[in-house]
Amino acid sequence: MWTELLFTVTGDQVERWSDALIEAGAMSVQAEDADADSPDEQAIFGEPGEPVPVAAWARTRLRVLINADLDAAAMLNRAATLCESAVPTFSTASLADQDWVRLTQSQFEPIPVGQRLLIVPSWHLENQRQHASERALIVLDPGLAFGTGSHPTTRMCLEWIDANLAPGQSLIDYGCGSGILAIAAARLGANPVTAIDIDPQALSSTRDNAHTNRVVLDVLAAESAKPQPADVVVANILANPLRLLAPLLTSLVRPGGALVLSGLLERQADELCALYPQVGLQVFAQREGWACLAGVRH
Numbered sequence: 001m002w003t004e005l006l007f008t009v010t011g012d013q014v015e016r017w018s019d020a021l022i023e024a025g026a027m028s029v030q031a032e033d034a035d036a037d038s039p040d041e042q043a044i045f046g047e048p049g050e051p052v053p054v055a056a057w058a059r060t061r062l063r064v065l066i067n068a069d070l071d072a073a074a075m076l077n078r079a080a081t082l083c084e085s086a087v088p089t090f091s092t093a094s095l096a097d098q099d100w101v102r103l104t105q106s107q108f109e110p111i112p113v114g115q116r117l118l119i120v121p122s123w124h125l126e127n128q129r130q131h132a133s134e135r136a137l138i139v140l141d142p143g144l145a146f147g148t149g150s151h152p153t154t155r156m157c158l159e160w161i162d163a164n165l166a167p168g169q170s171l172i173d174y175g176c177g178s179g180i181l182a183i184a185a186a187r188l189g190a191n192p193v194t195a196i197d198i199d200p201q202a203l204s205s206t207r208d209n210a211h212t213n214r215v216v217l218d219v220l221a222a223e224s225a226k227p228q229p230a231d232v233v234v235a236n237i238l239a240n241p242l243r244l245l246a247p248l249l250t251s252l253v254r255p256g257g258a259l260v261l262s263g264l265l266e267r268q269a270d271e272l273c274a275l276y277p278q279v280g281l282q283v284f285a286q287r288e289g290w291a292c293l294a295g296v297r298h
Contacts, residue, residue: 001068002027002097005076007090008034011056013083018062020082024075027065034059047240068094108142111149114162117184119149122212136187139212140180143205147178147236153262156285156292157181157236160260164294165190170230172196172252174245175237175263179206179217185232186215194230198222229254239264239272246275253279253297260284262292269293 009017018029034057035041046052066075072092080087111119118135125139142148149155161181165171167189173182176195179202186193195206195217203219210217220227226248233253235242242249242261253259259279264272269291273281281295 002095003066003068003070003072004093004095005064005066005072005090006061006093007064007076007088008059008061009088011054011058011060013085014056014060014062016083017079017085020079021062021064021075023082024079025066025070026075026079027067029065030063031057032061032063033057034061047238050240065095108148108150111155113149113155113158113184116162116188117158119158119180136184137213138180138183138187140178140183140209143178146202147176147180149180152287152290153236153292154180156287156290157234157260157262158184160284160292160294161185161188161232161234164258165232167191169232170194170228171232171234172227172230174233174235174249174252175241176206176219177202177236179209179219181234181236182206182217183210183213183215185234186210186217187213190232192216192218194218194220194227196220196222196224196227227252229257231257232260233257234260236262239268242272243275250276250278250297255297257297258294259297260292260294262290264291264293265289266291 014031021029033041042057043053044057076090077087108121110124116136119138119140122139122141140148147154161184165185165188169190170192171185171190172194174196176182176197179195182193182195197203206219229252233249235249242264266286266289269283272293279295279297281293283291284294285292
């Protein structure tokens, strides 16, 4: 059994309280926006290369985990002394130990995409074998690199690939993360398929996932020599990199080929379209505030 303490502090107190709580005997401290899902909710994370909106949540809820045999009030008093603060009003709850692996796995179910794709975590694979003749299976477990198919940006890119990619077309997945888009393309018959990323962990993840799915990908670091232009280029990254990479991504698409971009917010779509004048980008899909753009290079 565990005990969970909850109390609220101001943003400038979070680091001081967190250090004091750990020193006083807490097992972990989790900080979250106390105003989440309300009109006062705040964004504190910005894109790479862009300023952070705010340094911290104005009201931050601390969720503190301690051993059940530890006196919660005494521990909190000690932490308050260490950080030279008044003892806050707090609540407690008892938590039973759980099979965290099973609990985590339960959050990831098979995801059908469009008419041809099915993303399957490895622990569900045996139950999905009957779909092998109906859909192309992509076996993918959550890992250190982005891309499991559950995020709206990944789903929209997969839906474009499912609806538009023809066997034998070449494809470049720029910013491949887990390799999910490149693997989906290869499973649908694209050839050759190139996966590119700046992160060595993403390249390693892509290679491992390609091996699991028995597909052949050309996996390249971003600083490698530029590959030949492809029939389709997909980049599911973020708006700021999409701005900076506009000349490069355009050059990777052969004339008459398709460019698919995601990782941008709906409100950023018009600006991004204007940065790719050689491609007739239009909104392909929008979901949960995110947009996916697609177009053909002139």
